[in-house]
Amino acid sequence: MVFFAHGSNHRVESVTYANYADESKRTAVENLVEVKDVHFSRGETSIYKGVSLVVPQGKVTAVMGPSGCGKTTLLRLIGGQLKPQQGSVEFAGINIPSLHRGALYEVRKRMSMLFQSGALFSDMTVFDNVAFPIREHTNLPENIIATIVKMKLEAVGLRGAGSLFPNELSGGMARRAALARSIALDPELIMYDEPFAGQDPISMGMLVKLIKELNHTLGLTSIVVSHDIHEVMSIADHVAIMANKQVVAQGSPEELRASDNPLVQQFLKGDPDGPVPFHYAATPYHEDLLGSSR
Amino acid sequence: MLRFFQQVGRDTLTTIRGIGEASIMLVQALIGKPQPIKMFPLLIRQLYVVGVQSMLIILISGLFIGMVLALQGYTILVDFGAEQALGPMVALSLLRELGPVVTALLFAGRAGSALTAEIGLMRATEQLSSLEMMAVDPLRRVVAPRFWAGFISMPLLAFMFSAVGIYGGYFVGVQWLGVDDGAFWSVMQASVDWQHDVMNGFIKSLVFAVVVTWIALYKGYTAMPTSPGISAATTQTVVYSSLAVLGLDFVLTALMFG
Amino acid sequence: MEARKIEMLVGVFVTAAIAAIVFLAMQVANNSDATRGETYTLYAKFDNIGGLKVRSPVKVGGVVVGRVTRITLDREYFEPLVEMRISTDFRGFPDTSSVSILTSGLLGEQYVGLEPGFIDEDVFTLEDGDYIYTTNSAIVLENLIGQFLFSQGNE
Numbered sequence: 043m044v045f046f047a048h049g050s051n052h053r054v055e056s057v058t059y060a061n062y063a064d065e066s067k068r069t070a071v072e073n074l075v076e077v078k079d080v081h082f083s084r085g086e087t088s089i090y091k092g093v094s095l096v097v098p099q100g101k102v103t104a105v106m107g108p109s110g111c112g113k114t115t116l117l118r119l120i121g122g123q124l125k126p127q128q129g130s131v132e133f134a135g136i137n138i139p140s141l142h143r144g145a146l147y148e149v150r151k152r153m154s155m156l157f158q159s160g161a162l163f164s165d166m167t168v169f170d171n172v173a174f175p176i177r178e179h180t181n182l183p184e185n186i187i188a189t190i191v192k193m194k195l196e197a198v199g200l201r202g203a204g205s206l207f208p209n210e211l212s213g214g215m216a217r218r219a220a221l222a223r224s225i226a227l228d229p230e231l232i233m234y235d236e237p238f239a240g241q242d243p244i245s246m247g248m249l250v251k252l253i254k255e256l257n258h259t260l261g262l263t264s265i266v267v268s269h270d271i272h273e274v275m276s277i278a279d280h281v282a283i284m285a286n287k288q289v290v291a292q293g294s295p296e297e298l299r300a301s302d303n304p305l306v307q308q309f310l311k312g313d314p315d316g317p318v319p320f321h322y323a324a325t326p327y328h329e330d331l332l333g334s335s336r
Numbered sequence: 337m338l339r340f341f342q343q344v345g346r347d348t349l350t351t352i353r354g355i356g357e358a359s360i361m362l363v364q365a366l367i368g369k370p371q372p373i374k375m376f377p378l379l380i381r382q383l384y385v386v387g388v389q390s391m392l393i394i395l396i397s398g399l400f401i402g403m404v405l406a407l408q409g410y411t412i413l414v415d416f417g418a419e420q421a422l423g424p425m426v427a428l429s430l431l432r433e434l435g436p437v438v439t440a441l442l443f444a445g446r447a448g449s450a451l452t453a454e455i456g457l458m459r460a461t462e463q464l465s466s467l468e469m470m471a472v473d474p475l476r477r478v479v480a481p482r483f484w485a486g487f488i489s490m491p492l493l494a495f496m497f498s499a500v501g502i503y504g505g506y507f508v509g510v511q512w513l514g515v516d517d518g519a520f521w522s523v524m525q526a527s528v529d530w531q532h533d534v535m536n537g538f539i540k541s542l543v544f545a546v547v548v549t550w551i552a553l554y555k556g557y558t559a560m561p562t563s564p565g566i567s568a569a570t571t572q573t574v575v576y577s578s579l580a581v582l583g584l585d586f587v588l589t590a591l592m593f594g
Numbered sequence: 595m596e597a598r599k600i601e602m603l604v605g606v607f608v609t610a611a612i613a614a615i616v617f618l619a620m621q622v623a624n625n626s627d628a629t630r631g632e633t634y635t636l637y638a639k640f641d642n643i644g645g646l647k648v649r650s651p652v653k654v655g656g657v658v659v660g661r662v663t664r665i666t667l668d669r670e671y672f673e674p675l676v677e678m679r680i681s682t683d684f685r686g687f688p689d690t691s692s693v694s695i696l697t698s699g700l701l702g703e704q705y706v707g708l709e710p711g712f713i714d715e716d717v718f719t720l721e722d723g724d725y726i727y728t729t730n731s732a733i734v735l736e737n738l739i740g741q742f743l744f745s746q747g748n749e
Contacts, residue, residue, distance in 0.1 A: 121469050150471035161466035164457075175470045178374075377597070384600045388607045427622050492611035499614035502622055521621065530623040532649070 074099045074231055074263045075120055080129035082115065089115055090126070091287040097231075097280070102257050102264045104274040106309065107284035113267040114158075116284075117233045120265070121155055122146045133231070151179060153231040158239060160220035162208040168195070169204035172223045179227060194222040198252060214245025218252065225256060231263045232256075238270045246270075250277055271310060275299075283309055358554040365475040365483060365553075378481040386447045386482065387489030391496070393446055394439060398497035401434055402426060402504030409505075410513050419515050423524030426505030427498075431528065431537045432593065435498035437585050440544035443490055444577035448552035451482055452573040455556030456566035464557075479553050486549030487542070494541035536592045543584060548577040632682040633660065634722040638693045638706075643674045644732025645704045646695055652678050652706040659684040662706060678706060686719045688712065692728035704732060 075097035082090040089112040097103045105113050118124045119131050122138045131138045136149055154175075162171050172191045176182060182190075195201040198218040208216055217237065224232055234253065238246050254277045257264045268274045275281070275295045282292040283306055291298060291306050298306055308316035324330065409425045455478065458464050467474040502524075509515045528534070552573045559569035643665065652660040660680035668675045680687075690711025697704050711717070711728075720726065 118465075123465065123468060147471040147473065150469060153469070155466070155469040157462040157466055159462050161462040163463055164461070175472075178470065178472050380601055380604050383604045383607065388603045391607055391610070431618070431622075489607075492608065492614075495611055495614040495618065499617045499622075502618075524622055525624045528623045529649075530619060534618055534623050 072099055073097060074134055075265070076130075076132045077116070077119070078130045078132070080119065080126040080131060082112075082119065082124065082126045088287060092129070093284070093287070093289050094129075095282045095289045095292055097263060097265055099263055100257075100261060101279035102253065102266060102277050103280040103282065104266045104268065104278035105282050105284060106267075106269055106271065106274060108309070109269065111284045111287070113284060114235050117155060117235055117265065117267060120231075120233065121150065121153065151227065152229055153233065154224035154227070154229040155233040156217070156221055156224050156235060156237060158236045160208070160216040162211075162216060162220055162223070164208050166207075167204065168200065168206050168208065168211070168219045168222075171208070171219060172204075172226050175223065175226045190226070191222075194226055195219075197225070197256070198222045199248070212245075214241055214248065217241070217245070217249065221249075221252060221256075225260065225262075228260065229262060231265070234264065234266045234268070236268055237266060238268055238273055246273060253277055271312070285309070354554075357558070358550065361475065361479065361554055361557060362483070362550055364473075365479040368476060375481060378477075379484055382481045382485030383489060386451070386485040387492065390443055390446045390489065390493060393442055394493045394497050395500050397438060397442055398430075398435075398500035399504040401438060401497075402430060402501030402506075403508045405429055405434075405501070406505035406508035406513070410509060410515070419509075419513075420519040420523045422505070422509045422515050423520040423522075424527040426509070427502050427524045427528050428533060430498040430501040430505075431533045432540075433537075433585070433589070435494045435501065436537050436540035436544055437581060439490060439494040439497045439541060440548055440581040441578055443486075443493065443545075444548045444552070444574050444581070447486065447489070448548050448573050448577050449570045451486070451549070451552040452556035452559065452570045453566055455479070455482075455553060456559035456561070456569050459557065459559060460561035460566065479557065482553060483549050486552070487545045490545030490548070491538055491541040494537065498537065539592075540585065540588050543588060544581050547580045547584060551577045551580065633679040634682055634685070635663070636660075636678045636680055636720055636724055636726060638676050638678070638726040638729050639668060639671075639673045640676060640695065640729050640731045641673065642695075642731040642734060643676060644695055644697075644734055646676065646706065646732065647704075650703065650705050652680060652693075652708055654684070654708045654710065659708065676706065688714075688717045689720050689724065689726075690714075690717055690728070691720065691726060692730065693726050694730035695732035697733075 073096040077093060077095050080090050080093045081088075082093075093116070095105070105116060107113055115124060119126055120133060120138065122131075122141065125139045130140075133149060133153065138146070138149065141149060162168070163174065166174065169191055172194050173187050176187050176190060180187075191204070192201055195204055198221050200215060200219055200222060203211065203215065203219070208219070211219060237249050237253065241249065250273050253264060253266065256262065257277075266274060266278065278295055280292065281295055281298050282289050283298065284290065285305055291301060291303055293301075299310065301307065304316060307313075314320050405426045406422060409422050410419060413419045413421055413425070455464075458474075458478065464474045464478065467477060506520060510517050510520050555569040555573045555576070559565050646662060646665065648662055648665060650662045651658045652662065660678050662676055663679045664677035666675050666677075667673070687708065688711045690713075692709045692711065694707045694709065695704055696707040708726075
């Protein structure tokens with residue numbers, strides 16, 4: 043089943059909720075994150091006009107869309123680093139934008155984010171980077187921290203690289219180290235911001251495997267923001283496609299492939315022209331050339 | 337003409353907003369319950385980066401400035417037969433003015449610019465965002481220890497600057513130019529007052545410490561996360577702190593010694 | 595290892611700073627200021643104070659016993675009124691004492707010279723807030739030269 047969000051958002055939304063409520067009544071909160079009718083703009087530029095999407099608990103949710111459509115912004119909204127002008131962003135039933143500073147920091151301990159650049163602290167070794175959130179938020183003795191860090195590093199295959207500094211790592215290794223750091227405190231939700239961007243096929247394969255494995259073995263919920271269709275479609279349980287400042291479709295990968303929405307098809311197939319136009323909005327070409335409108 | 341007023345208005349508003357933002361940043365960084373156990377190692381590390389690493393340039397500059405003061409002062413004072421006044425001249429100019437001011441200027445160039453660039457790079461590489469998402473407040477984790485390190489280091493550096501400068505003056509004046517040893521120190525002691533001269537210089541350097549460190553941190557924290565953005569922020573740190581130090585020095589001098 | 599080195603260097607830094615402060619305190623500044631600690635106030639009116647300034651020393655036979663704390667103009671007679679704070683270590687000057695404004699050396703600073711007077715049975719000692727009535731004003735060089743030229747012209 044595919045949900046189209048053209049025009050009437052609210053109707054689509056209600057259908058979505060009804061659907062998931064039917065499907066999984068096992069857990070109390072079946073959707074870990076629910077974004078409802080969010081409007082967001084930076085200064086004069088509007089980025090979202092009524093975005094709604096859900097992230098089901100325990101699954102890998104992919105958010106795809108053309109570059110510049112504000113996918114990263116979505117993650118920052120969920121993390122509470124940005125506040126929407128309108129609408130709600132709920133994490134485990136808590137409305138993130140309404141939280142004050144202290145409560146927000148409490149909620150953030152339950153989620154983590156893998157940044158595009160990895161964002162490892164350049165003045166610490168890989169080991170200390172992974173140990174950082176544990177040292178910061180717990181009072182565990184150093185030998186227990188060391189054990190946890192080694193387990194996390196082993197999970198990403200970097201146990202041997204603990205003593206290296208971030209500038210000694212390759213791009214793929216840095217991202218895996220950052221991944222180890224983001225699972226250090228066993229979060230409920232992990233958000234990946236473009237995890238595959240600029241990676242060679244081998245490290246891309248490693249990351250794909252890691253995301254999938256971590257999601258299953260640790261039982262966490264993942265949001266992957268990306269536009270690498272093949273990798274994402276292979277691991278995602280739930281996919282949302284964003285375009286034109288809205289979520290145009292969400293559903294399982296199979297549902298999306300079967301979709302007859304031209305925008306979804308254009309995106310999945312990678313056609314250069316279609317509902318997302320090749321040309322940036324301009325005056326008619328011949329008029330411009332003939333100089334009749336300047 | 338209208339455009340001129342619009343420009344002036346816009347600049348004024350931008351400046352006021354900047355000052356407001358900077359104040360909020362500093363307040364958020366410094367208030368809240370202190371965590372001495374976590375903060376102390378960070379503070380030590382920043383004292384090393386900000387203080388120890390600025391020490392050499394401060395000591396060398398202080399020595400040379402003291403020597404130049406003695407040399408210049410001597411050629412003037414000897415005409416009046418008042419070369420005994422060399423001691424107080426060197427000591428007072430160092431303690432009241434040159435110690436705090438030159439230290440602050442060198443500090444802005446050495447440590448301030450480094451602070452701005454470091455924090456700007458942390459912003460550009462998403463390290464600050466990453467801290468926020470790890471539920472660690474970057475203002476308290478990154479900004480606060482650097483601020484305290486600057487606040488503590490600068491007066492200490494200024495004291496060292498003055499002490500070394502006076503020794504440089506002694507070296508040139510007494511050892512080289514032949515001013516009487518006893519007269520040099522005793523006349524100096526007679527006219528330098530601990531409270532009026534040394535402490536007022538100390539207060540000056542505390543004020544400069546706050547201003548320079550604050551500007552450096554704010555410029556780094558709000559730098560555009562690009563290479564030109566960080567380089568512009570670094571330049572602005574040095575320019576703004578130097579201007580602020582010289583302007584405030586005039587005000588403080590007028591209040592203290594006027 | 596790294597952390598220990600940093601701690602050590604910070605220790606060196608702080609020690610150097612303390613050494614600098616001690617040097618300034620012991621060798622450079624005079625901390626034995628007579629106006630520190632307990633003081634009492636004396637007043638004196640002069641005809642002319644010359645170049646006397648606030649914080650100029652008050653000396654008895656060359657020993658600093660206090661400092662000038664305020665210089666105002668008397669509203670009634672338009673005379674300069676000098677307020678001095680004298681350390682309580684130096685109590686008990688007789689009220690026959692006199693003060694003069696003197697200059698240390700030809701180009702030196704001006705100071706207040708206090709000359710203790712005779713002590714007699716009916717002489718009181720100066721207490722807080724008392725006035726010293728016997729005063730000698732500063733010698734103004736221009737007046738001196740003027741007088742000299744005048745006396746030359748008379749001959």
